[in-house]
Amino acid sequence: MPAHDLYAPESPTPLAPGGGYRRALATSVVFVACAWAFDILKDYTALRLVSAGEPYLPVLADNAPFWVAWMALTPLLALQLRRAGRLRGDAAALAVHVALGALGFSLLHLLLHPVVRIAAFPTALGWAGVPRYLGYSFDRFMFGEVAQVTLLQIVYLALEFRRQAHASRLQAERLRAQAASARLEALQRQLNPHFLFNALNSVSGLVRRGEERAAVETLARLGDLLRSTLALDGRLLLPLGEELMLLDDYLALAQVRFRDRLRAEVDVPEPLLDVRVPPLLLQPLAENVVHHGLRDAERPVTLRVRARRTAEG
Known part of the structure; x- marks a missing residue:
């Protein structure tokens, strides 16, 4: 006896999945690069105003480990952003995720920063000076670090949720067109x-x-x-x-x-x-x-x- 199976597994299509890793990574890199460029411009402007004769390259070199450490963390930042992008519609979970991410990455960066600085300038700091340098960094940079990571997440999530909403609208239009076509074909057959x-x-x-x-x-x-x-x-x-x-x-x-x-x-x-x-x-x-x-x-x-x-x- 011939048998024909109409097998219909439940396979819901997500309307707007969380942002891809490459998109999140690109956002992280661009954001950190822009912040780094802004920091360079700020320091350069300050030097020109305060001491026009002071060379700028040493200041640039001194700031480089701070931002190199951030660049090293961008792959992890991208994972954080991608996970946050999947929490659309759950405001409480999203707020906790953003807050913990900002705090966690700020701490991680402040711990990584002296390691990069020692690798770049072994004689300038040394391992013995790390505890004091960490205390100084926490006092001076912690608030700014948290604000910076929070801003990064807000910018990314605004762009990502806008993209998801647009994708949802496009998929709804496709479904509407497919449904109308299916109804028309069914009526034509009937x-x-x-x-x-x-x-x-x-x-x-x-x-x-x-x-x-x-x-x-x-x-x-x-x-x-x-x-x-x-x-x-x-x-x-x-x-x-x-x-x-x-x-x-x-x-x-x-x-x-x-x-x-x-x-x-x-x-x-x-x-x-x-x-x-x-x-x-x-x-x-x-x-x-x-x-x-x-x-x-x-x-x-x-x-x-x-x-x-x-x-x-």
């Missing part, structure tokens, strides 16, 4: 003279055989199918249970025509009946089985509809 002729011919055959109840039920199924399809106007998603009801109406009409040559088995766990799917997802697949699977089949054809929750869902 209003197709061959479809109506076959359905009405099946009803006529039932009447001739004296099966009035079956004839009335078939007409009711045809009316339900047409009415339900029209009622989908404007709906982008519907529960899987409703989609299965549409499929059941279609298969009931097909079974009146093909009788025992077409069998249907539905294996959908009850918890999945509320899963939302695009409308008219299954009917075109079933039509393909009916039109092509039954045409040359010498034995009854079984159409199986199964739904399972995947590991990703």
